[in-house]
Amino acid sequence: MQRLIAYGRGRYSHLVNHLQVMRETLEPGSEVPASGVQFTQIHIRMLLAQAHIGVEDLDNLAVQLTLALEGPLLLALSAPPPPTARSVGSFEDSWQTLIERVCTRPAATAD
Numbered sequence: 001m002q003r004l005i006a007y008g009r010g011r012y013s014h015l016v017n018h019l020q021v022m023r024e025t026l027e028p029g030s031e032v033p034a035s036g037v038q039f040t041q042i043h044i045r046m047l048l049a050q051a052h053i054g055v056e057d058l059d060n061l062a063v064q065l066t067l068a069l070e071g072p073l074l075l076a077l078s079a080p081p082p083p084t085a086r087s088v089g090s091f092e093d094s095w096q097t098l099i100e101r102v103c104t105r106p107a108a109t110a111d
Contacts, residue, residue, distance in 0.1 A: 001103045004047040008069050008095040011040060015070075041066040053103045061102070068098060 015022060045062035048055070055061055072091060 001051050001053075001099060004044065004051060004103065005096045005099050007043060007047060008099065009092045011069060012072075012092055012095065037066060037070050040070060044069075048103075051103055054105050065098075065102070069095065 041062050044065050045058055048058045048062060048065075
């Protein structure tokens with residue numbers, strides 16, 4: 001789980017720091033960068049498998065987490081963030097919260 005948190009923090013920071021480069025990788029008429037997203041999905045899938053979180057469908061979970069990580073950047077490519085948006089650090093903290101909640105198995109209950 002810690003590697004997944006670290007990957008998300010690092011990936012988002014990298015993307016934000018290279019936002020202009022990301023803009024330049026857009027296909028003409030597209031709002032989706034030409035590369036990177038597929039690698040992120042594959043890498044998240046691998047990290048989920050290594051975390052042994054007890055979820056059978058890691059492929060769809062990896063898609064959802066990839067969208068959660070890359071989606072805000074894709075929005076930033078098409079429009080500036082609202083003036084009330086918080087710093088990058090708050091996004092990274094939100095990523096950590098998401099991963100901790102998704103990857104933590106619920107406690108067993110006695111029936």
